[in-house]
Amino acid sequence: MTELLSNYLGGTWQPGTGAGTALFDPVLGNELARVDATGLDLAAGFAFAREQGGAALRALSYRQRAALLGEVVKVLQANRDAYYDIATANSGTVRNDSAVDIDGGIFTLGTYARLGDTLGDRHFLADGEAARLGKDPLFQSQHVLVPTRGVALFINAFNFPAWGLWEKAAPALLAGVPVIVKPATATAWLTQRMVRDVVEAGVLPAGALSVVCGSAAGLLDALQPFDVVSFTGSADTAALIRSHPAIARRSVRVNIEADSINSAVLLPQDGPGSAAFDLLAKEVVREMTVKSGQKCTAIRRIFVPETLYAQAAEAIGARLSKVTVGNPRHDSVRMGALVSRAQFDAVQAGLAELRMHAQVLHDGARQPLVDADPALACCIGPTLLGVTDADAAAAVHDTEVFGPVATLLPYRDTAHALDLVRRGQGSLVASLYGSDAAALGAAALELADSHGRVHVISPDVAQLHTGHGNVMPQSLHGGPGRAGGGEELGGLRALHFYHRRSAIQASTAVLGSLA
Numbered sequence: 011m012t013e014l015l016s017n018y019l020g021g022t023w024q025p026g027t028g029a030g031t032a033l034f035d036p037v038l039g040n041e042l043a044r045v046d047a048t049g050l051d052l053a054a055g056f057a058f059a060r061e062q063g064g065a066a067l068r069a070l071s072y073r074q075r076a077a078l079l080g081e082v083v084k085v086l087q088a089n090r091d092a093y094y095d096i097a098t099a100n101s102g103t104v105r106n107d108s109a110v111d112i113d114g115g116i117f118t119l120g121t122y123a124r125l126g127d128t129l130g131d132r133h134f135l136a137d138g139e140a141a142r143l144g145k146d147p148l149f150q151s152q153h154v155l156v157p158t159r160g161v162a163l164f165i166n167a168f169n170f171p172a173w174g175l176w177e178k179a180a181p182a183l184l185a186g187v188p189v190i191v192k193p194a195t196a197t198a199w200l201t202q203r204m205v206r207d208v209v210e211a212g213v214l215p216a217g218a219l220s221v222v223c224g225s226a227a228g229l230l231d232a233l234q235p236f237d238v239v240s241f242t243g244s245a246d247t248a249a250l251i252r253s254h255p256a257i258a259r260r261s262v263r264v265n266i267e268a269d270s271i272n273s274a275v276l277l278p279q280d281g282p283g284s285a286a287f288d289l290l291a292k293e294v295v296r297e298m299t300v301k302s303g304q305k306c307t308a309i310r311r312i313f314v315p316e317t318l319y320a321q322a323a324e325a326i327g328a329r330l331s332k333v334t335v336g337n338p339r340h341d342s343v344r345m346g347a348l349v350s351r352a353q354f355d356a357v358q359a360g361l362a363e364l365r366m367h368a369q370v371l372h373d374g375a376r377q378p379l380v381d382a383d384p385a386l387a388c389c390i391g392p393t394l395l396g397v398t399d400a401d402a403a404a405a406v407h408d409t410e411v412f413g414p415v416a417t418l419l420p421y422r423d424t425a426h427a428l429d430l431v432r433r434g435q436g437s438l439v440a441s442l443y444g445s446d447a448a449a450l451g452a453a454a455l456e457l458a459d460s461h462g463r464v465h466v467i468s469p470d471v472a473q474l475h476t477g478h479g480n481v482m483p484q485s486l487h488g489g490p491g492r493a494g495g496g497e498e499l500g501g502l503r504a505l506h507f508y509h510r511r512s513a514i515q516a517s518t519a520v521l522g523s524l525a
């Protein structure tokens with residue numbers, strides 16, 4: 011029997027009382043550990059976090075809490091090697107892909123430690139200037155933001171067990187709100203290990219950080235009106251969460267990051283041989299293959315002028331054919347596995363669905379695996395699909411295959427391209443490629459209402475840009491419509507979710523005393 015990973019709730023380690031659910035190595039197929047949350051007293055654990063963790067965090071200033079984030083960074087840095095080992099075993103990722111998750115999470119924490127320090131020694135944030143309420147300026151209204159006195163429950167997706175925790179926990183802890191994280195079962199080990207290290211280092215107050223591994227059953231029932239939920243995962247689970255009584259009746263604030271059919275668009279002015287054309291081909295291949303395409307921000311649809319369709323297919327296919335796939339422990343392997351057999355099956359099913367509407371331009375299934383048994387390993391080569399009538403291809407605009415799969419689509423003119431992008435019905439990110447600054451700027455504004463982020467790649471930033479799918483803590487992460495309607499990160503904007511806004515109406519003297 012493998013180790014049963016313990017839960018940390020109510021300030022103590024509490025193993026579940028059930029047999030547990032097994033976590034597997036997606037390349038070798040062996041069982042790694044088990045998780046279980048049966049028998050936990052969730053109500054007591056949530057109350058402990060709210061009362062002990064919340065009070066201790068709120069007693070500190072923003073600057074002091076920022077310093078705590080800095081301490082967490084040090085703990086994680088000291089244990090980095092163990093995290094890489096866990097990621098290789100449990101997520102099947104090559105080192106560069108593990109870094110996106112592990113070092114991405116640490117970087118995000120470090121960024122919030124620095125941002126938080128700039129907020130100084132105060133205990134609330136002023137929201138705008140005081141506004142006079144009548145002719146006499148003596149009586150005014152000042153809006154303030156104060157930390158919510160509840161817990162922040164994170165229900166996370168399997169693809170970012172490290173970053174997914176810290177990109178949410180950094181702003182929550184900085185805001186003074188205790189965190190309870192429920193990682194996705196398939197990859198819960200890394201999240202649990204990071205929480206364990208931070209708890210054992212004793213750098214956070216009791217109750218500030220808890221982890222529940224295993225089933226989500228009962229978690230939402232434990233929520234109270236001042237709690238908040240941040241969910242990342244599928245649209246189907248998001249719909250269940252939104253309709254839960256805690257959200258529907260107790261006004262628990264919820265942030266949803268769901269799936270997204272993200273786009274890349276080569277603007278019409280730049281043809282084959284141009285820098286923009288090459289930048290598009292390079293970025294598409296990077297996005298299709300990083301973490302085996304299991305990134306919510308990955309490019310799923312690629313739009314090129316119809317005259318360039320064949321050349322784009324050839325350029326992207328040529329790059330894809332160089333991607334070696336297999337056991338992430340092997341030096342020559344560039345792309346590892348999908349995280350589980352369930353994901354492997356889901357990607358195969360999604361591909362079969364899209365293939366009914368599209369042709370295969372580059373077939374990943376033909377690629378031999380390096381040092382991996384195709385009957386056992388959840389590895390799949392990158393596949394580029396194509397459709398010649400982008401308007402008719404409804405399934406392509408609607409189906410997220412969460413793996414190394416993207417579809418090439420031709421467009422007639424810029425207006426047509428942007429219309430097609432919008433058929434994703436709200437996405438996390440779109441990237442634009444070209445060399446005409448005015449055309450790029452105009453297209454970016456056209457897409458801004460339907461995208462949380464528009465990433466513009468022109469030749470002058472070829473070496474500088476941060477990547478279509480890379481989520482930077484300084485920029486907003488989230489998207490409207492189908493993408494869930496959520497907002498995360500965006501620098502200090504992220505703190506708003508964890509604060510309550512109130513208008514204090516009082517005399518100038520009273521308002522002056524607040525500071």
Ligand code: NAP
Pocket residue numbers: 165166167168169170192193194195196224225226242243244245246247248250251267268269270305306410412438488493494
């Ligand atoms: P999922 O099945 O919806 O699971 C997400 C989380 O919800 C897991 O922790 C899961 O726990 C939990 N869960 C399952 N049923 C639940 C319920 N009834 N009540 C409360 N929680 C429940 O999603 P997934 O398949 O793991 O994730 C892949 C999807 O996430 C993709 O569609 C991807 O686009 C999206 N995603 C979005 C973002 C973003 O930032 N927008 C980032 C990453 C991924 P168990 O694992 O224990 O079932």
